[in-house]
Amino acid sequence: MNINNIRNQFPILDTEVHGHRLVYLDNAATTQKPLAVIEALSDYYSHLNANIHRGAHHLAAEATGRYEEVRRQVQQFIGARHHHEVVFTRGTTESINLVASSFAKRYFTGDDEVIVSGMEHHSNIVPWQLAGAVLRPILFSDEGVLDMDAYERLFSDRTRIVAVNHVSNTLGTVNPVERIVEIAHAHGVPVLVDGAQAVSHMMVDVQAMGCDFYCFSGHKMYAPMGVGVMYGREEMLSELPPYQGGGEMISEVTFERTTYNELPFKFEAGTPSVGDVIGLGRAIAFMQEVGVDVIAAHEADLLTYATERLSTLPGLRIYGTAPMKTSVLSFLIGQAHPYDVGTLLDQLGVAVRTGHHCTQPVMDRYGIPGTVRASFAVYNNREEVDALVAAMERIMPMLQ
Ligand code: PMP
Numbered sequence: 001m002n003i004n005n006i007r008n009q010f011p012i013l014d015t016e017v018h019g020h021r022l023v024y025l026d027n028a029a030t031t032q033k034p035l036a037v038i039e040a041l042s043d044y045y046s047h048l049n050a051n052i053h054r055g056a057h058h059l060a061a062e063a064t065g066r067y068e069e070v071r072r073q074v075q076q077f078i079g080a081r082h083h084h085e086v087v088f089t090r091g092t093t094e095s096i097n098l099v100a101s102s103f104a105k106r107y108f109t110g111d112d113e114v115i116v117s118g119m120e121h122h123s124n125i126v127p128w129q130l131a132g133a134v135l136r137p138i139l140f141s142d143e144g145v146l147d148m149d150a151y152e153r154l155f156s157d158r159t160r161i162v163a164v165n166h167v168s169n170t171l172g173t174v175n176p177v178e179r180i181v182e183i184a185h186a187h188g189v190p191v192l193v194d195g196a197q198a199v200s201h202m203m204v205d206v207q208a209m210g211c212d213f214y215c216f217s218g219h220k221m222y223a224p225m226g227v228g229v230m231y232g233r234e235e236m237l238s239e240l241p242p243y244q245g246g247g248e249m250i251s252e253v254t255f256e257r258t259t260y261n262e263l264p265f266k267f268e269a270g271t272p273s274v275g276d277v278i279g280l281g282r283a284i285a286f287m288q289e290v291g292v293d294v295i296a297a298h299e300a301d302l303l304t305y306a307t308e309r310l311s312t313l314p315g316l317r318i319y320g321t322a323p324m325k326t327s328v329l330s331f332l333i334g335q336a337h338p339y340d341v342g343t344l345l346d347q348l349g350v351a352v353r354t355g356h357h358c359t360q361p362v363m364d365r366y367g368i369p370g371t372v373r374a375s376f377a378v379y380n381n382r383e384e385v386d387a388l389v390a391a392m393e394r395i396m397p398m399l400q
Pocket of ligand 1: 028029091092093094121123124165167168169194196197217358
């Protein structure tokens with residue numbers, strides 16, 4: 001992998017921040033976009049823009065074709081059996097809300113439990129609470145590893161679904177989702193996997209994993225904001241009622257009664273973000289051109305290097321030291337508040353995220369207000385890790 005060639009494809013990396021060249025280490029929040037994706041958006045709005053599926057004219061047919069091509073691209077990218085198992089949404093949050101809402105309508109009986117991990121993003125907690133479930137969290141060790149024995153003990157006749165993240169956005173832990181699915185299915189319980197932090201870092205194969213639902217966001221994998229995916233196994237999706245009503249999701253409408261469209265359109269009410277879907281297709285092509293395995297290896301090297309280098313700083317504590325980790329490094333230093341660290345790093349051009357990262361239960365678990373989080377993408381390099389460490393060394397005297 002030629003890192004300079006990759007960096008050159010990301011115009012934003014030339015930005016100056018407070019007189020310093022930007023060092024962007026907030027990739028778990030959102031990744032930057034390569035020129036190919038930016039140009040795909042511009043190209044769409046310059047030459048292709050039309051509403052899809054219904055139009056009789058040339059542009060509508062072209063836009064529809066491209067939109068549906070991306071559905072097949074996603075199917076292949078995540079190893080789904082059918083293209084109609086891929087539903088386009090606004091992002092992970094909408095995907096999980098869709099499943100929680102429809103699944104609850106279909107299967108909840110008023111006495112319902114959902115097993116989640118203790119390290120879920122709020123978007124895989126709150127939708128289940130809104131749906132009326134009692135949450136049963138899987139505890140995890142100080143290192144950030146799920147207690148699989150405790151997990152098995154959480155099942156009861158009230159367990160309706162297991163909802164876990166593939167990768168923790170705060171601790172970086174790669175959770176054993178195959179094993180989690182195997183155990184849940186042995187209890188006759190389906191599994192939703194939140195893949196928001198996984199798809200840009202590793203090969204995902206939903207059939208090999210065996211999960212029933214897999215949700216992710218385009219903007220965390222080099223694609224535009226405003227588009228995401230809800231994958232669901234055909235057998236599951238055909239059983240679930242629609243999430244939103246409106247155009248496109250219907251078959252026939254009368255004032256007395258409405259019948260619904262086939263999969264996946266039943267779950268895609270209204271005008272989708274067509275240009276962003278096409279951008280997602282270009283982002284997937286970008287990842288495949290570089291090679292998902294190559295990206296994974298590069299990021300693993302950066303994570304190891306950053307962990308080693310940061311660990312040399314006196315008083316630095318890393319949160320999340322699981323043996324299986326990817327691309328996320330959460331830490332605190334001395335008694336400093338994470339927000340102060342983040343603000344001072346920003347003055348030196350280093351962009352990190354601070355706070356609870358939408359995982360307040362993780363912060364409660366450790367009894368801390370938040371962390372500083374550096375997270376890596378394909379375009380980061382060792383010099384940027386050095387810049388982070390040098391910036392930490394510079395600000396440390398100010399933090400006492
Ligand atoms: N789950 C995880 C693990 C995440 O990291 C995030 C984003 N921080 C989300 C869900 C929500 O994603 P989005 O805001 O793109 O819907």
